[in-house]
Amino acid sequence: MKFMDEYRDRADIDRIANELRRRCTRNWTLMEVCGGQTHTIVKYGLDTLLPPGVALVHGPGCPVCVTPVEMIDRALAIASRPGVTFCSFGDMLRVPGSRADLFQARARGADVRFVYSPLDCVKLAQEHPEREVVFFAVGFETTAPANALAIQQAAAAGLQNFSMLVAHVLVPPALEAILQGAHCRVQGFLAAGHVCAVMGYEAYHPIAARYRVPIVVTGFEPLDILQGVLMAVTQLETGRAEVENQYSRSVQEAGNRVAQAMLCEVFEAVPRKWRGLGSIPQSGLALRPEYALFDAERRFHVATLHAEESPLCISGAVLQGHKRPHECPAFGTACTPLHPLGAPMVSSEGACAAYHRYRPQDLPAASATGDSQ
Amino acid sequence: MKQSGYPLDCPLPHPLPPTITMAHGGGGSLTQQLIDGLFARHFANPILAQQHDAAALSLDHGRIAITTDSFVVQPLFFPGGDIGSLAVYGTVNDLLMAGAEPxxxxxxxxxxEGLPMETLERIVISMAGAAAASGVTIVAGDTKTVNRGHGDGVFINTTGIGLLQHGRTSLPSRIESGDAIVLSGDLGRHGMAVMAAREQLDFSTPLFSDAASLRAPVEALYAAGLGLHCMRDLTRGGLASALNELSDTTGLGCRIDEAAIGVSAPVRGACELLGLDPLYVANEGRFIAVLPAHEAAQAVAVLQTFECGQHAAVIGHVEPRAEAPVLLRNRIGTTRILDRLTGEQLPRIC
Structure with missing residues (x-):
């Protein structure tokens, strides 16, 4: 298939892997930021093609994984109200809150639906004025513009029965939080290509300069990722720390100005709690005051709901790259895709789920015959 | 909307009301009207004409296979099929996979309640056509009605009886280490066609279900004298689930090669867009055949004579269990687990 097979070509992949082995003379630790990249790495076993000196650690770029458990509890509280139709992207429905997930809420009678676009929810609200339609706005800068558009459409239509539970997070503040961590061992980043397609990569220059880390904007196909690693390692070997763009077929330095303008019109940066990382200043998006009417947290009075993560789950350490999923004592035993303790075991982009699904060598023996639960 | 498919000058014996009401399931005259005017009319055969509490059947001496399946699908009509044809093919194919003659x-x-009669008639006509295409006779039936809002238009259960012929035993326990795994065609058409229709996803290339009777290709494999050890159709959960099920039953392992597995460009494109893996997507007209390795090439040649078998291929082999039940060799030459699905496949966020 055009624009896909070219980036999964075995000869090209071997060529880049050989070049990487030739250039790499020391030990380097790189973090791929996005869960989609983690998925590709584990699915294709790309880490097994790297020279022994290059270690990849998996970053926080899985929107499902970093959404804190209390946000899921808020979603559950709203979804369980009579008269509410609660809409979400499919991934979120399986993420456990403190006591249940949205699928279980649906089984108990809540009207929970999964949708493909926030604009579908605006349509739903128009067609069902008797229902309170709520959309769970999860994701990084990638999904925010479409959600901003939904809010603008709802405002233009004067909809009173549409609102959004906003859990958006932003990548650059999370990278800084990781770099400031006491145990940070990340020496270079593969930045998330699709986030940069929207936001561009101007914001990464100061981070690369301040922390002396190469940042390579990288795509999601196997060849993209190996080339991103090659570019980052080449910088490290030659003592450079710059922002480079591997994913130039999709990303321009300035990003998508129209999408950015839409995002800024509707949302503003606020402090946000991340699962496993804690609260990070100006790392989330919330609706601007002029759109407060559409804020589901205010409409349903759930902003005060707080909850703690499972003490067994080390997702914080995994999301910061301190540990790999199989280094967790619960991995494949107490925590499996069927009985997840934390979100990284749920989402298809979660590092724990990717390890459990694709890596036979890392499963504990009891789990090697499939899901042991 | 399509016409019902029979000549307009053919008078209905009992004019049927435009919608299903609760009385159609009450066992009274409306139930009888529905049976006579719709089911008996389209499924007509001497056994059904017995009109008794149970159908009396004659079977050749020997063993029989029996299977049952219930069908719930939305939308009821989708490109390439509908719930009626699906209800026939699904059960017929299960019989065939066991080596039985349906x-x-x-x-x-x-x-x-409230289901348009015209909709039900389209479904019944489709079932009659699928039964004829599969060489089976519909010999008994039942109708119940539920209040509006308590069903999804129509649910259908079909039970199938097939004859097990001497020398045609298809069982997981016959699978041996070293056997080849042959896939009968390309993957993912049914699941993606239904999803696209349900969610009204407009792809530039339309997707059509592969729902079909597997009778002809299976008969052709047996006619070629191949020693089939086991067959399995790739319905819910797709190829990945079928391989995991067989591995779990046998205690053996499967090792397959991604590059050998056919997936059409429209299905691949739709799966890429939604973040779905075609190896887990449902099919209704594809199966795997497990047989001795030296017969695999012949099986592929036989399957490729059918239109649905253009992408038939040897996709892997059975071996002693390694690290996981099913291992897949990627296009780029690395190996990974092909796991069971946890819950349903969900489209990703971004």
Whole structure:
């Protein structure tokens, strides 16, 4: 298939892997930021093609994984109200809150639906004025513009029965939080290509300069990722720390100005709690005051709901790259895709789920015959 | 909307009301009207004409295979099929996978109050056509109605009876280490066609279900004298689930090669867009055959004579269990687990 097979070509992949082995003379630790990249790495076993000196650690770029458990509890509280139709992207429905997930809420009678676009929810609200339609706005800068558009459409239509539970997070503040961590061992980043397609990569220059880390904007196909690693390692070997763009077929330095303008019109940066990382200043998006009417947290009075993560789950350490999923004592035993303790075991982009699904060598023996639960 | 498919000058014996009402399941005259005017009319055969509490059947001496399946699908009509044809093919194919020759079906209908009669008739006509295409006779049936809002239009259960012929035993326990795994065609058409229709996803290339009777290709494999050890159709959960099920039953492992597995460009494109893996997507007209390795090439040649078998291929082999039940060799030459699905496949966020 055009624009896909070219980036999964075995000869090209071997060529880049050989070049990487030739250039790499020391030990380097790189973090791929996005869960989609983690998925590709584990699915294709790309880490097994790297020279022994290059270690990849998996970053926080899985929107499902970093959404804190209390946000899921808020979603559950709203979804369980009579008269509410609660809409979400499919991934979120399986993420456990403190006591249940949205699928279980649906089984108990809540009207929970999964949708493909926030604009579908605006349509739903128009067609069902008797229902309170709520959309769970999860994701990084990638999904925010479409959600901003939904809010603008709802405002233009004067909809009173549409609102959004906003859990958006932003990548650059999370990278800084990781770099400031006491145990940070990340020496270079593969930045998330699709986030940069929207936001561009101007914001990464100061981070690369301040922390002396190469940042390579990288795509999601196997060849993209190996080339991103090659570019980052080449910088490290030659003592450079710059922002480079591997994913130039999709990303321009300035990003998508129209999408950015839409995002800024509707949302503003606020402090946000991340699962496993804690609260990070100006790392989330919330609706601007002029759109407060559409804020589901205010409409349903759930902003005060707080909850703690499972003490067994080390997702914080995994999301910061301190540990790999199989280094967790619960991995494949107490925590499996069927009985997840934390979100990284749920989402298809979660590092724990990717390890459990694709890596036979890392499963504990009891789990090697499939899901042991 | 399509016309019902029979000549307009053919008078209905009992004019049917435009919608299903609760009385159609009450056992009274409206139930009888529905049976006579719709089911008996389209499924007509001497056994059904017995009109008794149970159908009396004659079977050749020997063993029989029996299977049952219930069908719930939205939308009821999708590109390449509908719930009626699906209800016939699904059960017929299960009989074929067990090595049986499909003979008889029963059909149980749960109808939601308010279902347009025209819709039900289209479904029944489609079932009659699928039964004829599969060489089976529908010999018994049942109709119940549920209140509006308590069903999804129509649910259908079919039970199938087939004849097990001497020398045609298809069982997981016959699978041996070293056997080849042959896939009968390309993957993912049914699941993606239904999803695209349900969610009204407009792809530039339309997707059509692969729902079909597997009778002809299976008969052709047996006619070629191949020593089939086991067959399995790739319905819910797709190829990955079928391989995991067989591995779990046998205690053996499967090792397959991604590059050998056919997936059409429209299905691949739709799966890429939604973040779905075609190896887990449902099919309704594809199966795997497990047989001795030296017969695999011949099996592929036989399957490729059918239109649905253009992408038939040897996709892997059975071996002693390694690290996981099913291992897949990627296009780029690395190996990974092909796991069971946890819950349903969900489209990703971004």
């Amino acid at each position: 003979r008889y079906l029963t059909a149980g209908f749960i109808l939601e």
